Amino acid sequence: MRDFGRSDDPRVQAQLDRLGQLSVPQGRLGLDTITALLARLGDPHLRLPPVFHVAGTNGKGSTCAFLRAMLEAEGYKVHVTTSPHLVRYNERIRLAGKLISDEALADVLAEVLDAGEDLSPSFFEVTIAAAFLAFSRTPADACVVEVGMGGRFDATNVLTPEVLAACGIAALGLDHERFLLAPEDGVPTEPMARIAFEKAGIAKKGVPLVTLGDEYPEQSRSAIADVVRSSGAQLLEAGSDWFCDYLHSGSDGLVYSESRYELELPAPALPGAHQGVNACLAVAMLRTQVKLPITKAALRHGIKTTTWPARMQRLSDGPLTSLVGEQTIWLDGGHNPSAGKVIAEALADRPNSLHLVLGMLDNKDPTAITGPLGDRIRTLTIVPVPHHDSHPAKAFGPNAKAAVDVEEALLGLPSDDYPVLIAGSLYLAGEVLRLNNELPD
CATH class of the missing domain: 3.90.190.20 (Mur ligase, C-terminal domain)
Incomplete structure (x- = not known):
C-alpha cells in the first residue's frame, strides 16, 4: 500500500484521495507525460527563479537543506521541493520559506489533476507539476529542487539550462535497483556506473555539475565524466576542483577550499561526519554559480542553522x-x-x-x-x-x-x-x- 498522505483539511484530503488513485503504467519511462502536463499549465518550469537541482542516493535532502539555509542567511526568499513528506504532504512544497498552506495546496493540486486527467500522470509527476506551478506564481529569489529517483527520467529533469543555477550529485549507492538498473541498450552495465549515469542525467549544457568526485568509486566517476562530455555541462569534482576537510577531530569545524579560495566553516548543526561533506557540496554549488551572490557570512551562518527532520x-x-x-x-x-x-x-x-x-x-x-x-x-x-x-x-x-x-x-x-x-x-x-x-x- 502506498501512503499519499492524510490531511485534516477536507479540500486537501479530496485531492490526496485523487492522487491515491494514480498509478504508473508498467514499463513507462521518459519525460513525455510531465512535459505534456506542464505545457497544459503554461510551462511554469520555464519561469522559475534560479534553480539548484540536486540528485544522489543519500544526502541529497540534507544538501538541499544546507542550500536553503545558506541562501536564506543571505536574505533570499527560497522555494523548495523535496520528497518524500514525513507527516504532511505540504512538506513537499515550500513557498518563499514557508510550507504551502492547505488552501493553496488544495487549489494547485486540483488545477494540476484536472489538467492532466487524460494523461495518466504519476503521483510524483503531479507533485512536481504542482510545485513548479506554485513556484511560478509566488515571488522568490531561488529554488531548491530535489530529484525524486534517479535523475535522467525523473520528473524534475524538465528543468532547462536557462533556469538552472547549478546542479549537484550527493553520495551514490545502490537503491531502487528495480528501476535504476533495468536492462537498457546503450547504458553502462556495471551497477555503480549505471547508478552514476542515471544521476548525472540532470547535467545540462553550460550549467555547473558539482559532484563528490573522489568519494565515488572510479566506475561512477567515469560514467559521470562521460555524461558531462556529451551534455556540455561544466564538471567540478571534490578532490580536484574543490576540497572539504575537517579541522582536528571533526567537532571544530570544516575547511572548504578551491585553488585560490579558502573558507573556514563551523561544524554543521546536523550530526555525523557525512553532513560536513553534504554542507561542502552545497557551498561548492553556491560558489560555482553566478546568478546569486553569496557571502562567506551567509555560508557560515547557514551551516549552523540547517535542520533536516529524521536524519539523525x-x-x-x-x-x-x-x-x-x-x-x-x-x-x-x-x-x-x-x-x-x-x-x-x-x-x-x-x-x-x-x-x-x-x-x-x-x-x-x-x-x-x-x-x-x-x-x-x-x-x-x-x-x-x-x-x-x-x-x-x-x-x-x-x-x-x-x-x-x-x-x-x-x-x-x-x-x-x-x-x-x-x-x-x-x-x-x-x-x-x-x-x-x-x-x-
Missing part, C-alpha cells in the same frame, strides 16, 4: 520520549546499506551499544542497517511500517523480537543508560514524529 534527529520531549525515561532517542529514515554505514559513522562517538527499533519495507535489504551497526546492537525490536508491507521480525535473525507498534517497542526496552535508535524507513520516521508531536515546519 534527536527527538525532543514528547509523548514517545516519555516512554523511555531519561534515555535518548535518535531517529533516522535511512533504509539502504549506504545509509546504514552513515548512521554507524554518525554514532561512532556515542556509547558502544544501543537499542535498535527497526521497521523496513519488504523490498529493502533487511541487513542494510543491522549490518553496519554489527555488535553495537544491544536489543533489536522490529515494528511494522504503517500502511506499507514490511519485513517481519524473522527476517532479521533469531535475536529480533516483534512489537505491534513503536509505543510497544519503546515500552519493552530495558531501563538503562543506552540510547535508542529508531530507523529503517522514512514512512516510519514520519509516524514517529507525528506520535511525538514534532511536525516538520
Whole structure:
C-alpha cells in the first residue's frame, strides 16, 4: 500500500484521495507525460527563479537543506521541493520559506489533476507539476529542487539550462535497483556506473555539475565524466576542483577550499561526519554559480542553522520520549546499506551499544542497517511500517523480537543508560514524529 498522505483539511484530503488513485503504467519511462502536463499549465518550469537541482542516493535532502539555509542567511526568499513528506504532504512544497498552506495546496493540486486527467500522470509527476506551478506564481529569489529517483527520467529533469543555477550529485549507492538498473541498450552495465549515469542525467549544457568526485568509486566517476562530455555541462569534482576537510577531530569545524579560495566553516548543526561533506557540496554549488551572490557570512551562518527532520534527529520531549525515561532517542529514515554505514559513522562517538527499533519495507535489504551497526546492537525490536508491507521480525535473525507498534517497542526496552535508535524507513520516521508531536515546519 502506498501512503499519499492524510490531511485534516477536507479540500486537501479530496485531492490526496485523487492522487491515491494514480498509478504508473508498467514499463513507462521518459519525460513525455510531465512535459505534456506542464505545457497544459503554461510551462511554469520555464519561469522559475534560479534553480539548484540536486540528485544522489543519500544526502541529497540534507544538501538541499544546507542550500536553503545558506541562501536564506543571505536574505533570499527560497522555494523548495523535496520528497518524500514525513507527516504532511505540504512538506513537499515550500513557498518563499514557508510550507504551502492547505488552501493553496488544495487549489494547485486540483488545477494540476484536472489538467492532466487524460494523461495518466504519476503521483510524483503531479507533485512536481504542482510545485513548479506554485513556484511560478509566488515571488522568490531561488529554488531548491530535489530529484525524486534517479535523475535522467525523473520528473524534475524538465528543468532547462536557462533556469538552472547549478546542479549537484550527493553520495551514490545502490537503491531502487528495480528501476535504476533495468536492462537498457546503450547504458553502462556495471551497477555503480549505471547508478552514476542515471544521476548525472540532470547535467545540462553550460550549467555547473558539482559532484563528490573522489568519494565515488572510479566506475561512477567515469560514467559521470562521460555524461558531462556529451551534455556540455561544466564538471567540478571534490578532490580536484574543490576540497572539504575537517579541522582536528571533526567537532571544530570544516575547511572548504578551491585553488585560490579558502573558507573556514563551523561544524554543521546536523550530526555525523557525512553532513560536513553534504554542507561542502552545497557551498561548492553556491560558489560555482553566478546568478546569486553569496557571502562567506551567509555560508557560515547557514551551516549552523540547517535542520533536516529524521536524519539523525534527536527527538525532543514528547509523548514517545516519555516512554523511555531519561534515555535518548535518535531517529533516522535511512533504509539502504549506504545509509546504514552513515548512521554507524554518525554514532561512532556515542556509547558502544544501543537499542535498535527497526521497521523496513519488504523490498529493502533487511541487513542494510543491522549490518553496519554489527555488535553495537544491544536489543533489536522490529515494528511494522504503517500502511506499507514490511519485513517481519524473522527476517532479521533469531535475536529480533516483534512489537505491534513503536509505543510497544519503546515500552519493552530495558531501563538503562543506552540510547535508542529508531530507523529503517522514512514512512516510519514520519509516524514517529507525528506520535511525538514534532511536525516538520
